[in-house]
Amino acid sequence: MSVVVPECCDDLKRERGRCLFNKEELTNILDGGPKLTEKRRRIEKMLINTPELFDDVSPDYLSHEDRYSNELRKATQLMTTLEKNGFTYNDAVTTGTGLWLLMDGNPLSLHISMFLDTIKGQSNPQQLQEWLPLAEKFKIIGTYAQTELGHGTFVRGLETTATYDSTTKEFVLHSPTITATKWWPGALGKTSNHAVVMAQLYLGGKCYGPHIFMVQLRDLETHRTLPGIVVGEIGPRLGMNSNDNGFLQFNHHRIPLTNMFMKHSQVTEDGKYVKPLHSKLSYGTMVQTRVGIVYHASRELSRALIIAIRYSAVRHQSEMVPGDPEPQILDYQTQQYKLLPHLASFFALRFSARALLEVFIGTSAGLGSGKMNMLPELHALSSGLKAVATNDAVKGTDICRLACGGHGYLSSSNLPRIYTAIAAGITYEGENTVLFLQVARYLIKSFRASSQGQTLPFSVSYLRVQPPSSHAPLMSDRGLVDALGAGVRWMVGEAERRLQQLVDSGHSPHAAWNACSVHLVQCADAHTRYYICEQFVDAVSKLGETVSSGVHEVLRQLCRLYILHRVIQTAGILLRCGAVDGKALTSIEEEECHLLATLRIQAVSIVDAIDIKDVFLKSTLGAWDGNVYQRIYEEAQKSPLNKSDVTQGYYQYLRPLMKANL
Numbered sequence: 001m002s003v004v005v006p007e008c009c010d011d012l013k014r015e016r017g018r019c020l021f022n023k024e025e026l027t028n029i030l031d032g033g034p035k036l037t038e039k040r041r042r043i044e045k046m047l048i049n050t051p052e053l054f055d056d057v058s059p060d061y062l063s064h065e066d067r068y069s070n071e072l073r074k075a076t077q078l079m080t081t082l083e084k085n086g087f088t089y090n091d092a093v094t095t096g097t098g099l100w101l102l103m104d105g106n107p108l109s110l111h112i113s114m115f116l117d118t119i120k121g122q123s124n125p126q127q128l129q130e131w132l133p134l135a136e137k138f139k140i141i142g143t144y145a146q147t148e149l150g151h152g153t154f155v156r157g158l159e160t161t162a163t164y165d166s167t168t169k170e171f172v173l174h175s176p177t178i179t180a181t182k183w184w185p186g187a188l189g190k191t192s193n194h195a196v197v198m199a200q201l202y203l204g205g206k207c208y209g210p211h212i213f214m215v216q217l218r219d220l221e222t223h224r225t226l227p228g229i230v231v232g233e234i235g236p237r238l239g240m241n242s243n244d245n246g247f248l249q250f251n252h253h254r255i256p257l258t259n260m261f262m263k264h265s266q267v268t269e270d271g272k273y274v275k276p277l278h279s280k281l282s283y284g285t286m287v288q289t290r291v292g293i294v295y296h297a298s299r300e301l302s303r304a305l306i307i308a309i310r311y312s313a314v315r316h317q318s319e320m321v322p323g324d325p326e327p328q329i330l331d332y333q334t335q336q337y338k339l340l341p342h343l344a345s346f347f348a349l350r351f352s353a354r355a356l357l358e359v360f361i362g363t364s365a366g367l368g369s370g371k372m373n374m375l376p377e378l379h380a381l382s383s384g385l386k387a388v389a390t391n392d393a394v395k396g397t398d399i400c401r402l403a404c405g406g407h408g409y410l411s412s413s414n415l416p417r418i419y420t421a422i423a424a425g426i427t428y429e430g431e432n433t434v435l436f437l438q439v440a441r442y443l444i445k446s447f448r449a450s451s452q453g454q455t456l457p458f459s460v461s462y463l464r465v466q467p468p469s470s471h472a473p474l475m476s477d478r479g480l481v482d483a484l485g486a487g488v489r490w491m492v493g494e495a496e497r498r499l500q501q502l503v504d505s506g507h508s509p510h511a512a513w514n515a516c517s518v519h520l521v522q523c524a525d526a527h528t529r530y531y532i533c534e535q536f537v538d539a540v541s542k543l544g545e546t547v548s549s550g551v552h553e554v555l556r557q558l559c560r561l562y563i564l565h566r567v568i569q570t571a572g573i574l575l576r577c578g579a580v581d582g583k584a585l586t587s588i589e590e591e592e593c594h595l596l597a598t599l600r601i602q603a604v605s606i607v608d609a610i611d612i613k614d615v616f617l618k619s620t621l622g623a624w625d626g627n628v629y630q631r632i633y634e635e636a637q638k639s640p641l642n643k644s645d646v647t648q649g650y651y652q653y654l655r656p657l658m659k660a661n662l
């Protein structure tokens with residue numbers, strides 16, 4: 001398949017003609033620099049030149065088994081193509097290129113993410129030496145098996161046991177109940193021959209809590225399930241049905257002592273336990289995946305936005321002025337209001353994902369030298385950003401679908417698949433409400449620490465009891481972000497007051513927590529969004545000195561829109577705490593509408609700069625050339641029902657009904 005850039009339709013030509021900024025420069029910023037753009041494009045070119053990676057037939061028309069096999073065929077082809085051309089799987093993950101080909105549920109995604117990450121992050125040197133080369137070369141294929149039928153959220157409640165037998169120097173893995181069955185892990189059903197398994201460690205009759213074990217599930221030659229193990233697929237789901245999410249039960253299955261991951265905690269041959277430096281270090285793979293999901297969510301949102309914004313520039317509907325030609329639907333202010341704040345969100349998430357990655361890298365480096373102090377901050381930031389990013393990507397993707405009217409409901413628009421894939425992100429890797437409650441715990445703790453005069457870590461330093469007053473004019477970006485910060489401080493203070501009041505009136509701290517949890521989740525959401533605003537403002541101001549004025553102006557406008565939109569969403573709180581007044585809000589609303597009209601002019605060029613090629617967008621509505629109707633029509637011709645004029649169903653059911661004497 002060669003990359004031919006088709007001539008685009010007149011509407012899109014006109015839109016592109018209005019571009020006042022350097023698209024390539026914006027692309028580079030989004031990729032993280034020109035070198036990364038160049039690398040991404042090299043990978044893309046290589047993938048585009050591998051026709052086996054592209055579907056001839058939509059997965060919707062395949063049987064469940066063929067759908068899985070087809071995705072597995074493409075996943076293995078992707079891995080070998082990358083390897084042969086000198087790229088790593090990580091390159092495909094970090095540039096997003098591999099994911100776009102396989103977002104119907106890539107059966108190797110858990111292997112190249114959580115399985116490999118657990119080996120790298122939880123192994124002692126011997127284990128690393130043994131397992132990493134095997135996993136990197138796909139000699140063993142694995143997944144991350146933690147969630148059970150009975151427990152996903154509450155890791156400490158998992159029921160699978162790993163009991164040490166010092167006579168044989170083995171762990172005995174067992175699923176004591178039906179609810180102990182591992183349930184959900186991606187690629188567990190049929191693909192994986194190994195899994196990293198989270199199980200309760202028992203030594204001498206005492207439980208030491210969840211620990212991670214490397215477990216072989218299938219024979220490496222025959223791929224048959226090993227004795228003592230029951231494994232299978234869990235059946236169809238809302239989306240990603242080409243994956244084989246699975247179940248797993250152990251019946252007193254034995255593994256060697258050396259198969260417990262021992263980087264952080266250890267069990268000696270005589271059954272003694274050596275504690276980790278921090279009790280949550282075994283949750284490290286989850287934290288790392290949450291960081292990756294923030295990027296992933298922003299990428300998926302950007303695909304939906306490209307589709308919906310290009311389509312909105314091509315689609316004409318109704319009369320804005322009676323008798324005039326039908327306008328592009330993008331000219332309707334309501335359409336701009338649906339799409340452009342989400343476009344701003346995409347940029348905000350992209351900059352925040354980068355900031356989070358830096359925190360992750362810094363914290364990981366610290367852990368290497370025994371420094372644990374950044375761990376709570378990383379946990380709170382990664383939890384909050386994972387939750388906001390997936391919530392916003394899901395909401396934004398669905399709005400993109402709705403903004404495309406009926407055609408957005410077509411599978412060939414690709415919006416349903418993007419939506420159902422990212423919708424899972426709200427639940428997996430920590431259900432979002434649960435993650436927000438973890439953030440809230442950190443906020444309340446920080447707020448209380450500050451009242452006792454302690455210095456707060458950087459992401460929560462604005463919560464200190466006596467913050468310096470903002471000198472920035474309210475209507476400046478900084479002034480509005482400070483107002484948002486004042487709003488969060490007020491919310492957290494109010495939550496703390498309500499918690500204390502409940503405790504003072506005789507409730508237990510846990511009952512008080514539950515009674516305030518709606519408000520606490522709102523605090524966590526508001527805090528994370530404040531952090532995102534800060535990162536966006538920061539990134540744009542830092543770029544200011546290095547980029548051309550056209551690009552800077554577009555980024556400034558997107559950042560402004562993000563902040564204004566956020567202030568309007570939070571109006572109730574900001575009014576209650578006196579951070580803004582009604583007059584300011586009126587002018588913010590007016591400015592937002594004005595900004596929508598300004599950004600509309602270059603909206604197509606902005607999404608062009610995200611630079612996702614048609615073969616990766618996979619959408620009849622969002623292609624570069626805007627040739628929407630022809631593509632929709634051609635896709636419909638591929639329906640198996642169109643292979644014959646009269647279907648079997650007619651002879652079997654309709655005709656008898658028509659002939660029956662009813």
Ligand SMILES: CCCCCCCCCC/C=C\CCCCCC(=O)SCCNC(=O)CCNC(=O)[C@H](O)C(C)(C)COP(=O)(O)OP(=O)(O)OC[C@H]1O[C@@H](n2cnc3c(N)ncnc32)[C@H](O)[C@@H]1OP(=O)(O)O
Nearest residue numbers: 093109113153154155280283292293296375379428429430
């Ligand atoms: C080609 C593909 C590439 C992929 C790359 C990535 C891109 C993404 C692509 C996505 C596609 C597919 C991937 C699909 C993956 C999905 C996989 C999964 O879903 S795996 C299963 C995930 N499961 C979870 O996330 C479970 C969520 N639950 C928890 O994490 C914990 O149970 C909990 C944090 C909710 C609670 O833990 P608990 O032990 O009970 O702790 P407490 O609440 O009592 O808190 C005590 C104390 O500990 C602190 N804490 C908790 N967690 C951490 C942590 N991780 N790090 C640091 N500290 C932590 C907590 O804050 C408390 O602190 P205090 O000081 O006491 O307040």
Ligand SMILES: Cc1cc2nc3c(=O)[nH]c(=O)nc-3n(C[C@H](O)[C@H](O)[C@H](O)COP(=O)(O)OP(=O)(O)OC[C@H]3O[C@@H](n4cnc5c(N)ncnc54)[C@H](O)[C@@H]3O)c2cc1C
Nearest residue numbers: 144145146147151152153184185186424427428429430433
């Ligand atoms: C597509 C997909 C892929 C997955 N892949 C994997 C995988 O590879 N490996 C793996 O191990 N797991 C995987 N999972 C499982 C996933 O991690 C869990 O589903 C997730 O952690 C949520 O847990 P749960 O299903 O037990 O939900 P529950 O915790 O039962 O959530 C149900 C409801 O209860 C609420 N709730 C729960 N606890 C609290 C609380 N403390 N406070 C307030 N409200 C609460 C939640 O907010 C939610 O509204 C996958 C899931 C999906 C959907």
